[in-house]
Amino acid sequence: MRSSNDRHRMFVLGQELLETIVPEERLARLDAVLSQRLSGLTVLLEDLHHPQNMGACVRTVEAFGLTDVYVVDRAEDPFRPTHKVTRGGQKWVDTHRFRDIDKALDTLEARGFRILATLPDGSMGGASRSQALETVDFSVPTCLCFGNELEGVSETVARRAHGTFSLPMWGFTRSFNVSVALGIALWEAAGARRRALGRDGDLGPEALAELRGRLLTRSNRTAKRLAAAMGRGVPR
Numbered sequence: 001m002r003s004s005n006d007r008h009r010m011f012v013l014g015q016e017l018l019e020t021i022v023p024e025e026r027l028a029r030l031d032a033v034l035s036q037r038l039s040g041l042t043v044l045l046e047d048l049h050h051p052q053n054m055g056a057c058v059r060t061v062e063a064f065g066l067t068d069v070y071v072v073d074r075a076e077d078p079f080r081p082t083h084k085v086t087r088g089g090q091k092w093v094d095t096h097r098f099r100d101i102d103k104a105l106d107t108l109e110a111r112g113f114r115i116l117a118t119l120p121d122g123s124m125g126g127a128s129r130s131q132a133l134e135t136v137d138f139s140v141p142t143c144l145c146f147g148n149e150l151e152g153v154s155e156t157v158a159r160r161a162h163g164t165f166s167l168p169m170w171g172f173t174r175s176f177n178v179s180v181a182l183g184i185a186l187w188e189a190a191g192a193r194r195r196a197l198g199r200d201g202d203l204g205p206e207a208l209a210e211l212r213g214r215l216l217t218r219s220n221r222t223a224k225r226l227a228a229a230m231g232r233g234v235p236r
Contacts, residue, residue, distance in 0.1 A: 033092075034212055036065045036200040040141040041193050042113065043186070044070040044104060046157060047148045048178065055083065055090075056179035057146075062093045064186040065201070067211065070096045070143070072104050091218045101156045113143040117153045117161035118181060130166035133188045139196035144185055146178055 043061055048054050048071075061069045083090065098104040108115060119130055136142070145161065147153035152175075158164075167176065167184050176184065194200055203211065 030212065030215060033065075034201070034203070034208060034215070037067050037203050037208075037211065038065050038190060038193055038201060039067045039207065040202045041066055041138065041186075041189055042068050042070060042108075042143045043182065044072070044108065044115075044143050044145040044157075045178075046072045046101060046145060046153055047074065049149055053149060053177070053179050057182050058090050058093060058095070060179060060183045060186060062090075064190040066093065066186070066190070067203075068094045068096060070098070070104055070108065072098050072101050074099070092215060101154060102160075105157070105160050108143050111141075113141050114163070115143050115145060115157075115161045117145045117157050117164050118147065118185070119153065119158060119164040119166070130164040133165045133167060133185060134192070136163075136165060136189070136192065137196070138189055138193040142189070142193075144182075144189060146182055146185075149178055 043057070043066065045054070045057055048057070058069060096104075096107070098107070105115060116131075116136065144165070145153055145157050147157070153161075165185075167181060169176075175181075193202070201208075
């Protein structure tokens with residue numbers, strides 16, 4: 001079994017080799033995108049039912065530059081986003097899957113996230129009213145929670161959330177499709193976080209290098225094969 005130092009040396013060697021087979025313009029594009037990545041803003045999707053909505057949500061999360069998405073699903077109704085809808089976005093976002101909502105929330109809190117739930121009137125969980133999203137301070141690491149298409153967030157999320165937020169609506173319809181709500185919310189939240197930080201991305205040098213290495217292995221089939229071979233060890 002390799003030591004951690006051996007694995008690190010193999011990782012570094014692998015990245016050096018990968019950079020020789022990935023076109024320079026592709027590397028430049030990767031670095032430009034990574035410089036705008038946000039790890040301090042994330043999303044929890046709870047028990048979505050429709051693969052099209054799952055795919056649309058993942059695509060939106062990636063398009064706004066988030067690094068991660070948290071998912072709570074069920075064995076009988078797993079999270080399987082339609083790849084025709086994601087348009088490859090699933091490759092560039094790390095999906096963290098849970099069966100238990102409390103474990104998901106525990107993980108988010110342990111990672112320092114404030115949890116905000118989408119509730120139209122803020123009536124659950126003891127919150128007196130929902131906060132307008134444009135008034136939220138996104139300099140604080142924040143997770144926005146979205147429930148399923150029929151029932152919204154669960155009582156557990158509503159009870160444990162640190163606050164709730166609402167999206168403005170002026171028509172007779174009182175709810176958005178979940179993927180539409182996510183897009184509206186991230187337009188505001190991602191912009192607000194970038195403005196609060198005064199820069200496009202929030203990754204530190206070590207996190208940026210680690211993410212670059214992982215995404216580089218996903219950039220093309222040759223890179224994946226090389227990374228797999230490096231992981232198994234090259235036979236002599």
